[in-house]
Amino acid sequence: MPTHRVPPGSTGLVGRRHETRMLRRLIGDLGAGRGGALLLLGEAGIGKTALIESVRTPPRTTVLRARGTEPARRRAYDGLRRLCAPLSAVAAGLPAPQHRALQHVLHPPGTPGGPDPFLTATATLNLLVAASAERPVLCVVDDAHGLDRASARVLAFVARRVQGAQVALLVAARHPHDRTELAGLPPLLLTGLPERDARRFLSTRVSAPFDPSVTDRVIAEAGGNPLALLELSRTAGLPAPGAPCAAAPPGTPGEADLRSRIAALPAATRQLLLVAAAEPTGHPLHLWRALRHLGIDTAAAAPAEEAALLRIDLWIRFGDPRVRSLVWYGATPAERRTAHRALAVAAEAAREPDRWIWHHAHSLPGPDEAVAGALERAASPDRAPGRSAAFLEAAAHLTPDARDRTARTLRAAATHRTAGAHDAAERLLVRACSGPLDRRLTAEAATLRARMALDLGRFDTAAGLLRQAAALMSPLDASSAREIHLDGLVAAACAGRLASGPRPPEPPDPADFPRPAPPPGSPRPVDVLLDALTDREHRGLALAAPALRSALRGYLDRQDSHPLGPGEAWAVCSAAIDLWDENAWRRLADRHVRDARRAGTPAALPAALGRRALLHVHAGEFEAAAALVREIDALPGGTGGWGAPCPRIVLAAWRGDRARTTRLVSQTRRDALARGDGQLLTAVGYARTVLFNGLGRPADTVRTWRSALHLDETGLHTWGLVELVEAAVRSGESDLADAALDGVLRRTEALSTPWALGVRLRCRALLSGRAEAGDLHQEAIRRLDLGDAVLPTARSRLLYGEWLRAGGYDIEARRQLQQAYAVFSHCGSTAFAARTARELRAAGEPTRALRTGRIEPSSLTARERRIAGLVAAGATTREVGIELRVSPRTVDAHLRNVFKKTGISSRRQLRDMMPLGIDGESPEDGRIPEGRGAIVLP
Helix, strand or coil, rough: CCCCCCCCCCCCCCCCCHHHHHHHHHHHHHHCCCCEEEEEEEECCCCCHHHHHHHCCCCEEEEEEEEECCCHHHHCHHHHHHHHHHHHHCCCCCCCCCCCCCCHHCCCCCCCCCHHHHHHHHHHHHHHHHHCCCEEEEEEEHHHHCHHHHHHHHHHHCCCCCCCCCCEEEEEEEHHHHHHCCCCCCCCCCCCCCHHHHHHHHHHHHHCCCCCCHHHHHHHHHCCCCCHHHHHHHHCCCCCCCCCCCCCCCCCHHHHHHHHHHHCCCHHHHHHHCCCCCCCCCCCHHHHHHHHHHHCCCHHHHHHHHHCCCEEECCCEEECCCHHHHHHCCHHHHHHHHHHHHHHHHHCCCCCHHHHHHHHHHHCCCHHHHHHHHHHHHCCCCCCHHHHHHHHHHHCCCCHHHHHHHHHHHHHHHHHCCCCCCCHHHHHHHHEEEEEECCCHHHHHHHHHHHHHHHCCCCHHHHHHHHHHHHHHHHCHHHHHHHHHHHHHHHHHHHHHHHHCCCCCCCCCCCCCCCCCCCCCCCCCCHHHHHHHHHHHHHCCCHHHHHHHHHHHHHHHHHCCCCCHHHHHHHHHHHHHHHHCCCHHHHHHHHHHHHHHHHHCCCHHHHHHHHHHHHHHHHHCCHHHHHHHHHHHHCCCHHHHCCHHHHHHHHHCCCCCHHHHHHHHHHHHHHHHHHCCCHHHHHHHHHHHHHHHCCCCCHHHHHHHHHHCCCCCCCCCCHHHHHHHHHHHHHHCCCHHHHHHHHHHHCCCCCCHHHHHHHHHHHHHHHHHHHHHHHHHHHHHHHHCCCCHHHHHHHHHHHHHHHHHHCCHHHHHHHHHHHHHHHHHCCCHHHHHHHHHHHHHHCCCHHHHHHCCCCCCCCCCCHHHHHHHHHHHHHHHHHHHHHHHHCCHHHHHHHHHHHHHHHCHHHHHCCCCCCCCCCCCCCCCCCCCCCCCCCCCC
């Protein structure tokens, strides 16, 4: 029987579509009354158990579970006993000989001999069939390689005979030859993660290794196995010199055998294994040079290779990922220092100073200032942040002076934060605060703690901490204090409505909020930006607009002066949005992404990509935005990073994806409330208004945004007011529409960009009389056409077309609506495309000339959705019939219903439908399937 080789998936269950599809088919057949079996094969740690636990069984399903263990392999029917024990009451209804055989299995008498194997297998089959008469039965057997032979034979017998009953068997084992009795079951082979996904898995679960070559070695040695990646990462970055070595991790099944195999090796071979475990890069040349210094011949590797503990080719690879940990933790501190000393000698001979200082530091028994200084110098800013952080942490451990040790620990913590390793940064920050702190170190520690809270999106907490840090730093370093104060303003703006403490009813006097004095000399762009944001916070956008424009010019004219920090980048991009300046927004967002990529700082990249993705959405470039969202998800901490959820939910809303938007709204609102992120709540509200306006539900938009009308936030809040103006007019709430229009006008009155002028004119047109509304609509479209606001322009054409149609000008209405429909369809804005299509039909556009751009899940039955998805994916009528077990004539009948309900007339048009899930949801990762308009199957 052929084995289904699974293409490598991504982290965990994400990407394992083939596996989950076969599992869903097995469970689906079970719910439909058809039995079956599936044998999951894969090495230890590949994800078999996680895949089994992900199975969702039909309601009222009896799930029987058993797990093979090494001790139980010697007890006949032990696995079968644990599997069938819950059905002991059902066994009483079987024929007497079968009942006696099962009683012997379930309650062994303790005397020699056993039941007839064939009778036991038949009794087990009849037991499961009888139990399935009331509800389906799913038998789940994990680690089947540890089953006893008798149980394995019975399971194989049952698996071949359950097709006609509501019984399914899901069995997991390592290799087919581990339990040859199960070789006849339909197999599904799980393979390891590809390199890209393995790097993503490693980066999201461990701190960054000190050198890229370490990551390369771990990836190569693990072979895509998630468990191996975790095990190898334990010793990839060795403990800092002088630090107490952690105890060996808890034992796992099979470690006793590995320990005995290691202990049986010759002394020279065990020492070779220890040197290999201490060399993080895994290069054989480094190993051979160190062994030469220890007087060990290369032949010492042969016993380890014969015992399948080590393999040396282009890389040093351990036969089991646990071998490295067992060898390292099993050695004494003196033995570890000896291994590092040999590696240091080898690195010195090869003239590799960085490797020499690293191993030399680990070979020392105590502090050494000279070596600590050399480690600190090796942690240069142009190196990878994770590597520099490891060198700085090692330098701190070797520093004899307490004050210098605290300073180096703080610097190591800050570098870990830059690398995105917040757990390591928190650990070192706590350690630094336990040492002696002068005024400068106290201010630096407070600043680091505040900025870590800012990185994690805890804006309300970060705002208070940053204010305190700025006050501590102000008398020591005015320039740094102003940068901290800027981050504090950013945190307060992001906290927004969730900021703790009551807000004053009137704008406060700026004198009540002193900020650090600017340093002498000409002001830096950050100084101008700080003053402008302070004016924006306390005097409003209209009065602060000139200062904000001046600050933007400073950043745009000096693009390569210095990399933008996360808070600074958020501030300048938000200023560009507040000024409705698309060109500045694009240039600054591109610069932030470029700076974050160039610096290799995972902590800053999710926020930078999020801002760029939002700009893609604004420009109608949904595929580009979805690609950046996927990249954010692949970064360590990306899914919950600062600003990362915003483009995800806004993109789903503009696509008109109701199910996904609803799911993201619920999840994002919980995250925003937990973190104190008011800006994220604003994004949730804006996304809902876009979705509701696209679906033609203005009353829901009004309910969503009415409570936020009084707020004065940056960016998306003004966009929400624009949506509210339209919804209030369509709902007949003129007072609310006037109030929303007043808010839009106040935020755009001092602005003259095409985007600002066009949106302002469109909002005015919605509330104007017929005498002037047409001119205002036309002028709004003309202004917006001068910029890159693709979606706002299409929205203006839609509103103008609706106004024209209502006035009886159908020909001109069709011209405007056709242009709007072309934009929405091309972008993938399905809800607005459907709304525009309805207007076009009302204006006399022929139905056949339209494609709504999506299959409405409410209009198709489940069978029709399934058939539409298969046909759109390229399946023929015959192939669809085979897949669904129906006749080709039935497929054609359902397909005709699909054509009739969606207004199309050919399979080509069905394939041209926009790339949405057949159930109305976008693919989970936002990816556009291969081929234009491919529909993702459920």
